[in-house]
């Protein structure tokens with residue numbers, strides 16, 4: 001792919017920015033080559049001057065990364081994207097040692113130049129760096145809403161929505177995907193904004209999905225030079241070839257509807273005095289959250305959106321995987337069904353029954369292990385030079401936990417591709433995947 005197409009300009013012209021980028025790349029390449037030679041970095045596929053992009057498949061990168069880890073007999077491998085290295089942690093021991101035990105230096109996030117900095121979205125909860133004072137405020141607030149005690153307040157809502165889901169599945173089973181989607185979004189929209197989703201074609205849900213599409217445009221790996229040469233963020237927007245800046249700004253503005261539209265709806269309901277309790281209504285009069293009203297609004301907007309972004313698709317994904325596995329394993333479905341019938345005698349399960357359903361619990365763990373929702377988690381960034389097993393981990397390296405590789409580690413889960421809840425029953429149980437499928441350290445999923 002040429003420079004021109006990467007920067008979204010006419011494919012026929014070479015712009016001054018292209019020339020600058022080529023010159024800069026050449027000079028940089030020599031420096032990078034020398035740097036790589038001189039440092040003791042973990043192994044990985046041999047990189048060209050432009051890195052390992054050609055080694056990484058377009059889909060299911062996690063499988064390729066695990067193969068590299070096996071090939072180089074090292075759970076920690078190094079992949080280059082031009083001048084920037086990414087370290088991939090492919091087993092639980094390495095991930096927990098670095099990301100959990102050394103979490104004070106491994107919990108930041110790398111900068112996303114297009115989707116974050118240039119789109120004006122660096123205060124997004126998922127992207128916040130640990131040095132940003134917002135990081136602590138967000139984590140505390142999310143924990144207050146989602147800790148094991150606090151979530152008991154959502155039980156009645158979950159039961160009502162579960163009944164709606166079951167009715168939908170009974171009436172139109174072929175539409176199971178739409179029912180599952182409606183269920184996940186209805187719970188989270190109610191928790192975040194007190195908003196009742198009434199149909200599968202909902203205005204807020206459409207905004208969420210539209211934003212995911214735009215985020216996909218800005219996050220396309222290898223598409224924008226500024227991700228590899230951050231200095232390009234300073235080029236003036238009028239310079240030919242700098243269209244990427246305008247693109248990021250415009251899409252960023254469009255994406256901000258995600259935080260603003262449902263938030264404004266929730267606050268207008270509170271002002272009108274007729275509202276369902278929610279994350280927004282609980283905190284809107286909280287005077288300790290920030291020193292100014294504007295700052296407080298901004299914090300609430302980003303946190304409510306994080307509930308919605310973090311809690312929607314993940315839940316849909318787990319439930320969809322569950323349906324696939326039940327269809328493929330009627331024997332396991334039958335066994336779970338028998339347990340439910342014998343414990344509940346025809347009643348609907350509630351949260352209190354969970355401890356009496358060991359087979360069902362084992363099945364849930366096995367669904368999360370077999371098809372982890374976030375196979376590569378969300379990248380972390382290390383904030384100072386560190387050493388592990390004799391390797392240098394330079395400051396600012398992007399660190400990726402290969403959750404899929406941990407869940408398919410043959411030494412921990414024999415026959416890892418086989419779906420088998422019995423792994424988590426009886427004596428000699430295999431490792432609980434809840435230890436890693438929700439991420440690590442100070443960044444662990446607050447929705448766990």
Ligand code: HEM
Pocket residue numbers: 125126127142146188306307308309310311312314315318373374377378379380437438439440441442443444445446447448
């Ligand atoms: C099965 C369901 C879910 C799975 C497997 C899952 C998994 C994850 C993972 C792997 C991360 C990245 C952690 C890291 O960086 O180490 C994450 C982050 C996050 N999740 Fe979840 N998640 C799930 C459900 C939820 C729910 C229901 C919510 C909210 C209600 C939520 C909110 C978040 C937020 C806000 C973050 C960002 C945390 C930060 O950057 O500090 N997640 N999740």
